[in-house]
Amino acid sequence: MSLMEAFNYKNGQLYCEDVPVAEIAAKYGTPVWIYSENKFLSEFKAIQDAFKETDPVICYSVKANSNLGVLKSMNTAGSSFDVVSGGELYRVEKAGADTTRVVFAGVGKTDDEIRYALKCKILMFNVESEAELDAISRIAAEMGVVGPVALRLNPDVDGKTHAKTTTGKKGNKFGMDIERHNELAAKVLKDPHLKLIGIHLHIGSPIMTVDPYAQAVAKAAEVINHLRSQGHEINWVNLGGGFGLSYRGSEAPPASEYAKVIVPAIKALGCRLALEPGRSIIGNACVLISEVIYTKREGGKLFYIQDGGMNDLVRPAMYDSFHKVWPVKFDGDLPKDFEAEIPGLQPADVVGPICESSDYFAKGRYLPEMNRGDLMCIFSAGAYGSTMSSTYNSRPRVAEILVNGSDVKVIRKRETYEEMIALEM
Ligand code: LLP
Numbered sequence: 001m002s003l004m005e006a007f008n009y010k011n012g013q014l015y016c017e018d019v020p021v022a023e024i025a026a027k028y029g030t031p032v033w034i035y036s037e038n039k040f041l042s043e044f045k046a047i048q049d050a051f052k053e054t055d056p057v058i059c060y061s062v063k064a065n066s067n068l069g070v071l072k073s074m075n076t077a078g079s080s081f082d083v084v085s086g087g088e089l090y091r092v093e094k095a096g097a098d099t100t101r102v103v104f105a106g107v108g109k110t111d112d113e114i115r116y117a118l119k120c121k122i123l124m125f126n127v128e129s130e131a132e133l134d135a136i137s138r139i140a141a142e143m144g145v146v147g148p149v150a151l152r153l154n155p156d157v158d159g160k161t162h163a164k165t166t167t168g169k170k171g172n173k174f175g176m177d178i179e180r181h182n183e184l185a186a187k188v189l190k191d192p193h194l195k196l197i198g199i200h201l202h203i204g205s206p207i208m209t210v211d212p213y214a215q216a217v218a219k220a221a222e223v224i225n226h227l228r229s230q231g232h233e234i235n236w237v238n239l240g241g242g243f244g245l246s247y248r249g250s251e252a253p254p255a256s257e258y259a260k261v262i263v264p265a266i267k268a269l270g271c272r273l274a275l276e277p278g279r280s281i282i283g284n285a286c287v288l289i290s291e292v293i294y295t296k297r298e299g300g301k302l303f304y305i306q307d308g309g310m311n312d313l314v315r316p317a318m319y320d321s322f323h324k325v326w327p328v329k330f331d332g333d334l335p336k337d338f339e340a341e342i343p344g345l346q347p348a349d350v351v352g353p354i355c356e357s358s359d360y361f362a363k364g365r366y367l368p369e370m371n372r373g374d375l376m377c378i379f380s381a382g383a384y385g386s387t388m389s390s391t392y393n394s395r396p397r398v399a400e401i402l403v404n405g406s407d408v409k410v411i412r413k414r415e416t417y418e419e420m421i422a423l424e425m
Contacts (some may be wrong), residue, residue: 003284003379004334006039014377018406020268021289021328025375028399029414030291031308035070037404040285040382041077043255047243047277048078048398054266054273057123061102061241062088064278064383065286069402069411072094074281080123082241086113089120097351100295103238103274105152105200107132107173114139114147123274126200126238128175130184133194140193140294149188150198151181155219159202159204159212159242162319162409166204174202178223185227196232199223202240206279210253213239215260222267232373237271243280247322247380248338252280273324279383286382288313292374302348304367305375306376309352310359311392313378313385317358325362327351328375332391342366350376354393386412396420 007016014021016034024034047058058075059082071081072095080101081092083359092102099120107128109117114136117125125414127133127149138244140147148233154175159166167174176184181199188196203212217239224234239262244252290308297303315321324338335342345366352359361378370376396415401408 001039001042006036014328016403024401030280031312031398032289033286033401035286038401040282043281044077048254048256053263057101059276061276061278065282066091066387067400067411070246076328086116119141119143119303124150126150126152128152137191137193148197149194150200151184152200153181155201155216157203157212157215159207161204196371198236200238203242205242207242208243208244210261217262217265237266238274241276241278243277245279245283279340283383284380288378288381290376292370302346304348304350304370309354311390311395316361324379326377327368328377384398391420
């Protein structure tokens with residue numbers, strides 16, 4: 001299912017699957033997150049199909065979007081989960097998932113989080129340092145259990161992604177180099193409270209070409225051969241997440257392209273594959289709908305000031321990220337290139353109400369004329385959208401709505417002012 005099938009224009013307005021977006025906005029207010037359930041399920045299925053020869057465990061990366069409604073739907077579809085905190089593990093448990101298929105990543109797991117994960121009998125910890133390995137061993141010993149671990153290899157591969165989201169290069173805080181990896185593996189072998197079951201890598205997010213994966217999996221193979229020669233029984237390769245998302249058009253390779261370089265290598269190793277995709281599953285399955293409050297001309301520019309802000313979607317402010325923006329009411333052909341000059345239209349900055357200049361969703365975009373009360377759609381907002389939202393400027397978190405065909409479900413209510421301050425004394 002393509003983005004424009006999930007979110008399609010007909011009869012002069014935008015629909016999410018079979019439901020007019022404007023109807024949802026009228027009923028639940030703006031800003032509002034609207035999800036196409038069939039879109040994210042189809043992305044999940046495409047990954048499952050592309051990698052099926054490796055008997056994979058697809059661990060949807062909860063950090064990308066942790067709404068319980070999304071997790072429940074993914075769980076029903078057969079997904080497992082990648083968590084990075086006790087809170088995410090709690091959500092996954094509440095979604096009814098089988099925690100024995102969950103992987104736990106992150107550089108700073110606390111003792112309480114490790115204890116909780118061991119109690120849940122998770123599939124593996126992705127271990128980031130010797131100190132963490134020691135902590136897992138100590139806690140597993142206290143609990144009389146064995147901690148299943150995969151050491152996170154920093155493959156020193158350039159993922160060619162944003163400086164703030166690259167993780168697999170030497171000098172990042174993530175993982176360990178091959179030498180340390182092999183040293184720690186030797187240590188695990190002598191420890192009755194740890195078992196090394198695989199290797200973990202994650203290069204960055206998003207990785208828009210398949211080549212870094214080919215390089216990473218080649219390094220993984222080298223390390224696994226060494227580990228096996230040392231007596232480890234390695235059954236898992238966890239390649240992390242990072243598959244690209246088409247924010248603009250169809251610039252990201254489909255899952256099947258990544259599979260072409262990954263599957264043969266995993267089969268040759270005789271391993272099972274774990275993946276931690278987040279963005280590529282949920283990114284294009286959700287839009288943020290806002291309403292224009294004012295238009296303003298100042299300093300030779302046109303501003304559309306709408307009610308969505310950087311507290312709702314922080315990605316443009318934080319990573320200069322690109323999101324397609326377009327009116328909800330529109331009759332005509334959509335532009336092929338949303339960044340290009342469109343004859344007859346005026347360039348505008350789409351900004352929010354927050355007291356910061358970085359509070360914008362788009363700059364200098366050629367948009368049809370919009371007026372007070374018009375609805376605006378910010379596309380590709382599903383990944384790292386609602387999960388990174390905050391109540392900055394004391395703006396309560398907004399509603400999240402899940403659409404499947406003509407069925408509409410509230411999966412998060414709009415927060416009230418009372419709820420926003422409820423935990424403060
Ligand atoms: N596994 C690990 C170990 C990760 O660090 C990440 C993302 C993933 C999996 C999922 O990657 P994905 O498939 O979603 O690309 N907030 C940023 C992205 C941060 C990514 C952090 N790690 C953004 O909005 O672009």
